[in-house]
Structure formats: C-alpha cells, structure tokens
Amino acid sequence: MTIDRIGTAGLVASLFLIAVLGVFIAQNSFPAFLYAPSDERLVSVTQSIGTAESNFMWTYRSTDLIAQAFVLFVAAAGCLAILRIEENKKSEAG
Amino acid sequence: MIPLSYYLTFAFTLFIIGFYCLVTKRNMIRLILGIELMVNAANFSFIVFSSYWHAGFIDPLAHSFVIISTALVGSVTAVALTIVVYAYRHYGTLDVRKLKRLRG
Amino acid sequence: MFPLPLEILFIFVVTTPFVGWLLAKKNRQSLCGIYAASGLLISGIALYGLFSQVLDGNVVSDQQTSFAAGFRIDMLGVFMATIFIGLGLLVAVYSIKYMENDTGTMLFYTLLTAMIGGMVGVAFAGDLFTLYVFWELMSISSYVLVAFRKTEWEPIEAGMKYLIMSAAGSATLFLGMSFLYGITGTLNFQSLASALATAGQNAWLSMSFLLILIGFGVKASIVPLHTWLPDAHSAAPTPISAMLSGVVIETGLYALARTFFSAFASFQVQWSLVLAVLSIVTMTLGNITALLQKDIKRLLAYSSIAQVGYMLVGLAVGTQLGLTGTTLHILNHALMKGTAFLCAGAIIYRTGTRQLDDMAGAGRKMPLTAILFGISLFALTGMPPLNGFVSELTLFTSAVEANMAWLGIAIILNSILSAAYYLQVIRVLAKPASSEKLEKIKETPIIMLLPICIMAILIILLGIYPDPVLDLARRAAQSLLSMGG
Numbered sequence: 169m170t171i172d173r174i175g176t177a178g179l180v181a182s183l184f185l186i187a188v189l190g191v192f193i194a195q196n197s198f199p200a201f202l203y204a205p206s207d208e209r210l211v212s213v214t215q216s217i218g219t220a221e222s223n224f225m226w227t228y229r230s231t232d233l234i235a236q237a238f239v240l241f242v243a244a245a246g247c248l249a250i251l252r253i254e255e256n257k258k259s260e261a262g
Numbered sequence: 263m264i265p266l267s268y269y270l271t272f273a274f275t276l277f278i279i280g281f282y283c284l285v286t287k288r289n290m291i292r293l294i295l296g297i298e299l300m301v302n303a304a305n306f307s308f309i310v311f312s313s314y315w316h317a318g319f320i321d322p323l324a325h326s327f328v329i330i331s332t333a334l335v336g337s338v339t340a341v342a343l344t345i346v347v348y349a350y351r352h353y354g355t356l357d358v359r360k361l362k363r364l365r366g
Numbered sequence: 367m368f369p370l371p372l373e374i375l376f377i378f379v380v381t382t383p384f385v386g387w388l389l390a391k392k393n394r395q396s397l398c399g400i401y402a403a404s405g406l407l408i409s410g411i412a413l414y415g416l417f418s419q420v421l422d423g424n425v426v427s428d429q430q431t432s433f434a435a436g437f438r439i440d441m442l443g444v445f446m447a448t449i450f451i452g453l454g455l456l457v458a459v460y461s462i463k464y465m466e467n468d469t470g471t472m473l474f475y476t477l478l479t480a481m482i483g484g485m486v487g488v489a490f491a492g493d494l495f496t497l498y499v500f501w502e503l504m505s506i507s508s509y510v511l512v513a514f515r516k517t518e519w520e521p522i523e524a525g526m527k528y529l530i531m532s533a534a535g536s537a538t539l540f541l542g543m544s545f546l547y548g549i550t551g552t553l554n555f556q557s558l559a560s561a562l563a564t565a566g567q568n569a570w571l572s573m574s575f576l577l578i579l580i581g582f583g584v585k586a587s588i589v590p591l592h593t594w595l596p597d598a599h600s601a602a603p604t605p606i607s608a609m610l611s612g613v614v615i616e617t618g619l620y621a622l623a624r625t626f627f628s629a630f631a632s633f634q635v636q637w638s639l640v641l642a643v644l645s646i647v648t649m650t651l652g653n654i655t656a657l658l659q660k661d662i663k664r665l666l667a668y669s670s671i672a673q674v675g676y677m678l679v680g681l682a683v684g685t686q687l688g689l690t691g692t693t694l695h696i697l698n699h700a701l702m703k704g705t706a707f708l709c710a711g712a713i714i715y716r717t718g719t720r721q722l723d724d725m726a727g728a729g730r731k732m733p734l735t736a737i738l739f740g741i742s743l744f745a746l747t748g749m750p751p752l753n754g755f756v757s758e759l760t761l762f763t764s765a766v767e768a769n770m771a772w773l774g775i776a777i778i779l780n781s782i783l784s785a786a787y788y789l790q791v792i793r794v795l796a797k798p799a800s801s802e803k804l805e806k807i808k809e810t811p812i813i814m815l816l817p818i819c820i821m822a823i824l825i826i827l828l829g830i831y832p833d834p835v836l837d838l839a840r841r842a843a844q845s846l847l848s849m850g851g
Contacts, residue, residue, distance in 0.1 A: 178286035182278050189274045193267050196569035200266060201315050203561040204551035209433060210319040217320065224322040225329070231368070231435040235487065235499045236330050238376060242480045242503060243337035245383065246510035249473035250344045254517055277541060284534055293530055300537035307544040315551065323433050324547060327495055331540065334502045338533050341506055345513055345526050352519040361523045364597045 263317065269310040277303035288357050290346045294339055301335045369426075369437055369490055370412040371447065375483035378405030379476055386472020399462035402475035406455040406482065413451060417444050423845060429492055432557040438492025440849075442842040445693060446489040446620050449700050450613050454482040456817035460708055461605040463813045464715060468603075474514060481507040481609070485617050494543055494553040497621060498536075505532055505585070508614055512602040524594075524601035531584055531594045539581025545574040546629060559628040559849050567633045575630050575637060579622070586618030588678070589648045592671050599667035600720070604711030607663060611670040611707060612700040619677055619696065623689070626681070628849050634684055641682035642773055649675030649780045656787050661720050662710050665787060666703065669746065672784060673699050676777060679761050683768045689843035691760035694836060698745070698753045698828065705742035705821040709735050712810040712818070713795075722794050728804055729795030735810050736795050738822045743788040745825050748781045752829035756836070 211220045225233065276299060283296030305328045312324035346356070353360055368376070378401075386398045419426055420441050429436035458478060465471050480503060487500030509532070513525030547553055549570060550561045565571060584591045595615075599607045630637060652672030659665040677699070680692030712735050717725050729736030745752035758777060765774035809815075828835055 175286045178282050181285075182282040185278050186275055189278070190271055192569070192573070193270050193274070198266050198270060198570055199549055199568065200311065201549070201551050203549055203565060204315075209322065210315060211322055212319055214318075221322045221325055225326045228431070228434040229323075229326045229330075231437070232326070232330050232496055232499050234367070235496070235503065236333050238379070238480070238483075239334055239337055239499065239503045239506060241380065242477065242507050243340055245473055245476050245480075246341050246506060247344045249470055249477060249510055250341075250348060250513060250516055252470040252473070254469050273541075277537075280537070281534075284530070290526070297530070297533045297537060300534060301540060304537060304540035304544050307541060308547065311544065311548040314548075321551070323552075327547075327553075330495075330499065334499065337506055338502070338509075338529075338536075341509055342526075342529055342533070345509070345522060345529060348513070348516050348522050349526055352522055358526075361526065364520065364523055364527075364601075 263314075266310070266314055270307070273303050273307040273310070276300075276306065288359055290349065290356050290358050291343075293358060294342045294346070297342075298335060298339060301331065305331060368487075369416065369439060371409045371416065371451070372483060372486055372490065374405065374409040374412055375479060375486060378402065378409075379480045379483055382476045382479060383472055386475070390472070396462055396466045396471045398472045398475045399458055399465075402479050403455055403458040403462075405479060406451055406458055409486075410448075410451045410455065413444065413447055417448070420444050420845075421841070423841065423848070425845070427492060429554065429556075432552050432554050434493075435496050436492050437490045437496070438555060439490050441838075441845040442620075442624075442693065443489040445838060445842040446616070446696070447486045449616070449697055450482055450485045450489065453609065453612050453700050453704050454478065456704065456821060457605045457609050457708075460608075460711075460814050460817045461603070463811050464605055464711060465603065468515065470514075474511070477507040477511050478606075478609070481511065481614075485613060488617050488621060492555055494546070494555065494558075494625065497624075498540065498543065501585075501617075501621065502536065504614065504617065505536065508606075508610065511606045512598045512610075514603055514606070521601040524597035528594045528598040531591070535581050535584030535591070537581075538577050538584075542574045542577030542581055545570055545577070549574070555624065555628045555849065559631065562629055562632055565632045567636060571630065571633070572636075575626075578625055579640075582618050582622045582625070583644075584618075585615070586622060587615055587648075587671050587674055588644055589651050589671070592648070592652075595671060596664050596667045599670070600661060600663035604663070604707060604714060607667075608704045608707035608711070611667065612704045615670060615674055616677075616696045616700065619674065619681070619692070623681055623692070623846060627684075627846055638682045638684050641678055642770060645675045645678030645682055645773070646776050647675075648672070648678060649776060653780050653783045653787075656784070659787075660722050662713075662722050662725070662791065663707070663720055665722075665791070666706055666710060669784060669787070670699075670703060672780060673703070673746075675780070676758065676761060679765055679773050679777060682773065683761075683764045683770060685764060685768055686840070686843050686847055687760065687767060688764035689846055690836070690840045691757055691764050693839040693842045694760060694832075695757035697835060697839070698757045698825075701821050701825050701828070702742050702745045702754060705738060705818055705825065706746065708814070708818050708821075709739035709742065712814055713739075715814070716807040716810065717804060722791065725804075726794050727797045728807065729792075730798065731804060731807050732809050734815065735818070738818050739795065740792050741822050741825060743792055745829070747785045747788050750829075751826070753825050753832065754829075756829060756832040760836075 280299030312321040426439040484504030491497035656668035680688040745754040762774040
C-alpha cells in the first residue's frame with residue numbers, strides 16, 4: 169500500500185499548497201509594473217499583431233532566436249547519441 | 263477586465279498540478295507531462311502580464327519569451343523520451359518506482 | 367554577432383560531426399577529440415582578446431535598449447569563461463584516450479563543446495532570458511552526456527533522475543522570472559538593478575526570490591535539492607564527471623550571484639541570512655555523508671556538495687571580500703576537483719573497478735598518478751602551501767569581518783571533518799598491493815597524464831603565489847557589485 173500513501177500524501181500537500189498560495193495572493197496585491205522603466209514598445213491590439221510581433225522579435229531578440237536554433241541542433245545530436253547503434257567489437261573499459 | 267489575482271491563482275494552480283504529477287505518478291511519460299505543465303504555467307503567467315500593462319495594448323517582449331520557451335521545452339521533452347526508451351529496454355517497465363537500484 | 371569566443375565554439379559544435387563522419391571512414395573516430403581540443407584552444411585565445419578589454423572595469427555590451435537581447439561582458443564573466451574553457455580543453459585532451467573504446471565519440475565531442483558553449487553564454491549573458499536559453503543549452507547537453515554509456519543500467523537511471531529534477535528546476539526558475547517581469551517589465555540585468563534599487567522588501571519580490579533560488583539551486587546542488595548529484599556524477603563517464611563537478615555546478619552559483627546582486631540587492635540583509643543557513647546545512651550534510659561512501663566517485667561527488675557550501679558563505683556575506691573568496695574558490699575548486707576526478711578516472715581505467723576496497727594498493731603500481739591524486743586531496747582539505755588554503759582563508763576572513771563569525775568557524779570545522787575521508791583515500795591507495803588482479807596494471811598513459819600534471823602544477827603554483835589570481839578575483843567581485851544603477 170506504499171503507492172497509495174505517496175499518492176494521498178501528494179494530493180493533501182498539493183491542496184494545502186494551493187490554499188496557502190490562494191491566501192497569499194488575496195492578501196498581497198500584485199504590484200504590476202510598478203517599477204517599470206519605460207513603456208514605449210507596447211503594441212495596440214487592433215493592429216496586425218503577427219507582423220508587429222515578428223518585427224519586434226527579429227529586431228531586438230535575434231540573439232535568443234539564434235541560440236534557440238543551436239539548442240534544437242544539440243537536442244537532435246543528443247537524441248542521435250542516445251539512439252546510436254553499438255557494434256560489440258571490444259569490451260569497454262571502466 | 264478580470265482582476266489580475268484570478269489569473270495568478272490559475273497560474274499557481276496549474277504549477278502545483280504539474281508538481282503533483284511529478285511527485286505522485288508512476289508512469290515515466292506522465293512525469294514528462296508534469297514538467298511540461300509546470301513550464302506552461304510560467305508561459306501563461308508571462309502572457310497574462312503582457313496584456314495587463316495598459317488596457318488595449320500588449321507587450322511583444324513577453325510573447326517572444328513564450329515563443330522561444332515553447333521550443334526549448336520541446337527539445338527537453340525529446341531528450342527525455344529518448345532516455346525513457348532506453349530505461350524501458352533495461353528495466354522492462356515504465357514504472358519510475360522500479361528505478362531504485364542506486365541508493366545511498 | 368555573438369562575442370568571438372562564443373562564435374568559434376558554435377562553429378566547432380556544428381562542424382565536429384562532419385569531421386567525425388570523415389574520420390569514421392578510416393575507423394579512427396576518437397581523433398575527433400583533437401579537432402575539438404583545437405577548437406577550444408582557439409576559443410581560449412580569442413577570450414584573451416576580450417580579457418584585455420574588460421580588465422580595467424569596463425563592460426563590453428552590445429545592447430541598444432533595455433529590452434534588447436544581448437551580451438554584457440564584464441570581468442566576472444571573462445573570469446568564469448576562462449575557467450570553463452580551460453577545464454574543457456584539459457578534459458577534451460584527457461578523453462581522447464579514455465573514450466577510445468566507446469562508439470559515437472564524435473557526438474560526445476560535439477556535446478562537450480556545446481556544453482562549454484552554453485556555459486560561456488551563461489557567463490556572458492546580459493539579459494535574464496538570454497541566460498535562460500544558454501542555460502537550457504548547457505542542461506540538455508549535460509543530460510545526454512550523463513546517459514552517454516547507455517548499454518549499462520546505471521547511467522540511464524542516473525540520467526533520468528537528473529533530467530527530471532533539473533527540468534523541474536528550470537520550470538520553477540521560469541515562473542520566478544515571470545513574476546520579476548511582471549513587477550518591472552524588463553529582464554535586463556542593468557535595468558533590473560536600477561529599477562529595483564529602492565524597492566525594499568515586497569511580498570511578491572520575495573516569492574520571486576524563492577522561486578529563482580529553487581530554480582538555480584537545483585543545478586548548484588544546494589541541500590535539499592542535491593539528491594541528483596551523487597548518482598549523476600558517479601554514473602557519468604569520468605571526464606564528464608570532472609566537468610560536472612568542476613564547472614557546471616559553479617555555473618549555477620554564478621547565475622545565482624548575478625541575479626541576486628542585480629535584482630534583489632535592495633533587501634540583501636534578509637536573504638543573506640537565508641543563504642547563510644543554507645550554506646551551513648549544505649557543508650555539513652555533504653561532509654557527513656561523504657564519510658560513509660565506499661565508491662570513490664560518489665565520495666568525490668559528496669565532497670563537491672560540501673565545497674558548494676563553502677562558496678555559498680561568500681555569497682551570504684555579500685561584501686567585496688566575500689565575493690572575492692567565492693570567485694577564487696570557484697577557480698580553485700575547478701582545478702582541485704578536476705585533478706581528483708581525472709586521477710580517479712585513470713585508476714578506474716587501469717583497474718576496472720570503482721570501489722575503494724578493490725583498488726587498495728593501486729597507488730604502489732601507479733606512483734605518479736597517486737602523487738598527483740594526493741596533491742589534489744591535500745589541496746581540497748585546505749592545507750597551507752596549496753591553493754585551497756588561500757580561498758578558504760579569504761572566506762573565513764570575510765565572514766569574520768562582516769560579523770558572521772559563526773560562518774567562519776563552520777568552515778574551519780568542516781575542513782577538519784573533510785580531512786577524515788580525503789586522507790582515508792590516500793591511505794587506501796598507499797597500502798601494499800594485496801590482490802592478484804592489481805599485479806599487471808601499469809602507469810597511466812601519457813596523454814591522460816598530461817592534463818593532470820598541468821592542473822597539479824597550477825594547484826601548487828597558485829598556492830605558493832596567489833597574488834595575480836587574487837587581484838583578478840577582486841576585480842571580478844568589484845564588477846559584480848558595481849552593477850547597480
């Protein structure tokens with residue numbers, strides 16, 4: 169019955185955490201953008217958001233996009249490394 | 263507009279549901295889904311904040327964070343599923359509670 | 367468009383599989399390591415050019431506005447990047463011989479270079495989200511490298527546990543970042559520092575602090591989030607264990623320091639107490655559990671947890687001297703733990719076992735390796751003419767100066783406690799050879815001995831004459847503290 173114990177303990181802990189966080193949110197109002205330095209970049213909802221957003225991403229966040237391309241490449245190389253075929257030619261040492 | 267605290271409660275609830283999945287479920291694939299749930303809670307929180315700055319405007323910075331983070335989580339899931347394939351070959355089961363040969 | 371060392375590393379990440387495919391036609395795939403090592407060497411030379419630019423406290427930054435993604439290279443970033451590329455180069459040379467019997471070595475070197483590229487990107491990042499993207503690059507390549515020898519069950523189980531815990535930590539980190547964004551509207555380090563400089567203690571800022579501490583703390587192996595570390599470090603191939611213990615953990619500490627001293631600098635008095643308690647718990651648990659280990663790689667992994675506790679003391683103190691001690695201890699720990707793991711790997715390569723009882727007396731047959739192992743273990747204890755003593759003395763002095771003398775006393779007591787298990791390893795190795803299967807082992811191959819010798823010489827040199835690196839560490843700490851405003 170160990171499995172049931174972990175399940176119910178997890179359920180009780182999760183409900184308790186949700187209650188505590190609900191109380192926390194109710195008591196402390198979120199200081200949304202209280203310390204914001206500037207708001208010149210906001211886009212109105214009535215424009216064509218797709219074009220405006222992709223312009224923003226390519227102009228200002230291009231470093232993140234290229235780094236994300238490298239992450240995809242490394243994930244593909246990693247999956248290939250784990251799924252490689254082993255030919256048993258010699259015994260491995262250590 | 264709906265007050266911000268409702269959205270924040272929903273984001274936290276989603277995060278804790280993901281955490282509950284991670285702690286209690288036995289199937290390894292459900293653990294990976296739990297991790298995705300947790301990251302989706304954070305994505306949701308970013309999008310909520312991006313539309314709460316001024317009414318009728320959105321912030322494209324937060325949207326670009328979410329777009330890039332979705333691709334990153336996809337890569338982590340791919341690697342995780344590959345390791346699960348090999349774990350199934352070694353242990354014969356998808357039960358994560360059986361992976362307890364390493365102790366101490 | 368990236369800084370030059372990072373571009374060179376990424377070029378080598380993309381071209382190493384191609385070189386490996388060419389070499390595979392001639393059945394010499396492990397020579398890929400020479401290609402990867404030369405890439406790391408060229409990147410290190412390019413890093414030296416950056417180094418001379420930031421030496422006087424200037425910051426090289428290519429961010430035009432406060433919401434643009436870019437790099438912000440200051441002295442601390444260059445210091446950390448030097449450690450990463452240096453240890454990576456020595457590990458790449460070491461693993462040419464160690465991984466020669468494995469298949470798929472071209473992907474091993476690709477992933478190793480990608481991991482180092484991700485770490486250098488974390489060190490150079492000027493924006494919290496850019497740091498997160500490079501953090502994921504480093505994490506994904508380290509998940510695969512831990513589970514590299516997939517035909518045995520142990521790396522797969524350790525890799526699964528590591529992946530689950532580390533990905534959950536990343537998710538928690540991302541949630542914390544979203545609250546920080548919600549309060550300020552930006553994730554740029556410079557803008558965060560100037561916007562939140564007068565914020566004081568706010569409930570939501572504390573919640574964001576807690577989530578970011580959990581997120582980075584999983585990777586930096588702060589207790590109680592350390593349980594993945596012993597399994598992952600002992601199941602990974604030994605060069606990767608040296609990299610994980612030596613630099614990947616310290617990347618977590620660097621990211622923690624960078625975020626806390628820029629965004630949360632306004633309520634430092636409160637969180638320094640939290641970090642002080644965590645550091646004492648981490649040190650003590652790491653040292654006590656290491657006393658019970660019989661597997662040499664697990665013992666060294668638990669001692670890494672204890673060393674992270676020492677580094678946290680410097681962050682908890684938060685003055686310039688404390689941060690100098692932490693930065694210097696990061697460099698010293700990379701050298702000492704790298705040497706220890708690589709020597710242990712050489713002994714494992716020759717004897718084929720990881721248990722301490724089975725390698726009794728191996729030191730008599732491999733004398734040079736045993737001497738170098740002994741040097742690194744004495745340095746880890748903190749003995750005077752070696753470099754561990756300098757950084758621990760700096761941490762102790764900074765704790766006493768900041769009226770936290772109980773932290774300094776904890777460091778000294780833990781050093782004495784750790785001497786018990788380090789000296790036990792030396793005693794086991796120096797026993798007379800007792801079993802027959804140890805009769806035929808020879809000395810370590812030269813190509814594996816060369817990186818160990820270089821690091822051991824640096825350990826002795828930095829212990830006798832620490833002034834140049836102490837000055838560099840002081841400048842690095844000053845550049846971290848001067849980020850506000």
